[in-house]
Amino acid sequence: MNIEQANALSLPEILQKIGCVPVKDKGNDLWYLSPFREEKTASFHINTIKNVWYDFGSDRGGDVINFAQSYLQSQSEDYTPADALRWVNNMMLSPVSILYVPRDKPKETKATxxxxxxxxxxxxxxxxxxxxxxxxxxxxxxxxxxxxxxxxxxxxxxxxxxxxxxxxxxxxxxxxxxxxxGSKSISFIRGKQIPAVEIHVFEGIMDFLSAVSEQKGQQFVGDAIILNSVSCLPQAFPYIKNYHYRSLYTWLDNDTAGLLATQALKELAEKEGILTFQAMNKSYSPHKDVNAWHMDKPKV
Known part of the structure; x- marks a missing residue:
């Protein structure tokens, strides 16, 4: 994909990929809560005919690549045109299920x-x-x-x-x-094996620490991603796609958001072809998450 091809992609579809849906739909004019910051009044506008955006809160706008650069900058990531092009390509290859994972908001903003x-x-x-x-x-x-x-x-x-x-x-x-x-984002924890052939995805740090506790405190052989929120799932895709991993394990919650995120990662593994996939949630069912299961087990 080159820049011209990227700019021909639908901006509303890209917004959906990161969990943003319009709060006002006026035909060719869509209004969103800005993906660049927390806000209560929609200030981000897309004209679907011209496929351009404008963010009134930051007084900037442009095409698809301009959006990708601004979004990466808001996430404290590198945001050159090459970085933006890579990000757009990864987003468009991500499973459709990611669109329906609910977003949650931190209780405080980074300004507070x-x-x-x-x-x-x-x-x-x-x-x-x-x-x-x-x-x-x-x-x-x-x-x-x-x-x-x-x-x-x-x-x-x-x-x-x-x-x-x-x-x-x-x-x-x-x-x-x-x-x-700071910006809401994932955490990455390196495993014993470098390079690792396994990647484990957890929703929260307590789930990860609980799983390690169940291994008598032994570090995972594979790498681990802590989402810190299911809304951060799109950020995990570039860490998994086209790397040396051969197995993907998910340890997500036994609720609607967790199951949808699990399905999205399963689809990613299937698209990659070389990734075997295993959802671990049955091992701690009927508990909601790994930590609840760990806490409920008798002390040895």
Whole structure:
């Protein structure tokens, strides 16, 4: 695919691929909540006849490649024309099922919360929270940090566990809060084998840590992707497609969104041809997720 071919692709279809649907449909004029930021009033417009877009919130617009560049920039990714072309090609090859995975929103925006400090886990409240989820401190310290977060609206600070994302932001969580610092994106965890031939996809970090706990704390041989939200599933595709992986395992929730995301990844494996696929959710059914199953098991 070249740039001219990419610009001939339907912008509404590309928006669907990243989970955006119009909130106003006026025939040839479609209005969306901007894919570049969190907002409550639709400010992103597509003219379907000209196949062009304009984002009133950032005062910019253009064609398909311009959109891909702006979207990649908003996700803190490289956004040269070559990067945009590669992204568009990957998106158009992704399974259609991804269109119907519901999006969820972080409780706070990146403008509200900022990161103060990052250090080793030591806060008793956070350690107790991890223990309540049946995650040992020794295991947690391998993958998690303690972070101090500033709430710029209230001027207050709070402690949370944190783990880094591929966009160099942080997912943060404690007993009463779950959110992110920076752009919402996936996390990638390298396995024992390099290069790995297996890739495991989890929805949340607690599910991943629970699966590792079930292996007596032993690191996965294969690599792992933590989605941090099913809405981030499209970001995982470029990490799986056309790589050295031969097996794809999914550990997603036993709910509608999780099952749809599982189906989307199954379709990806089938399209790749060389990827064997295994959904692990039956192994922790009827529980909703891996962590709930892990917590319900008798202590040994």
């Amino acid at each position: 919360l900022t990161l103060s400090t990052v250090f080793e886990l030591e806060h008793n409240g956070l350690i107790n929270y991890l223990e309540s989820r049946r995650i040992s401190l020794a295991l947690a310290k391998k993958y998690l940090k303690e972070v101090v977060v500033n709430n710029n609206n209230t001027g207050k600070k709070f402690h949370a566990i944190g783990w880094q994302t591929v966009s160099e932001g942080y997912e943060v969580r404690n007993k009463v809060f779950k959110g992110c610092i």
